[in-house]
Amino acid sequence: MKQVGLYLMIAGIASLLLNLVGYELKILMWVDNWGQNAGWAIRLGAIVVGAVMYFAIKQTPEQEPQEEVKEEA
Numbered sequence: 001m002k003q004v005g006l007y008l009m010i011a012g013i014a015s016l017l018l019n020l021v022g023y024e025l026k027i028l029m030w031v032d033n034w035g036q037n038a039g040w041a042i043r044l045g046a047i048v049v050g051a052v053m054y055f056a057i058k059q060t061p062e063q064e065p066q067e068e069v070k071e072e073a
Contacts, residue, residue, distance in 0.1 A: 005053025012046030019043070 015028045019039070024032075032039035 002054055002057050005050045005055075005057065007050070008046050009050025009054060012043050012050055016040075016043045016047070 011025065011028065015025050015031070018024055028043075031042040
């Protein structure tokens with residue numbers, strides 16, 4: 001989930017920066033269908049949600065194999 005947040009944040013930032021120079025990511029062209037203000041809100045929302053997902057979700061550490069305990073009888 002942490003990687004999903006990172007990708008969402010990167011896509012939002014890329015969309016925001018590209019929109020400033022007159023371009024747009026093809027996958028995010030739909031964000032301006034409801035107007036310029038809604039498009040900016042969606043872009044900023046993607047950045048915020050992605051950042052929250054990235055920084056709030058702690059990565060689960062990989063579980064190390066447990067050593068077998070030998071019982072002496």
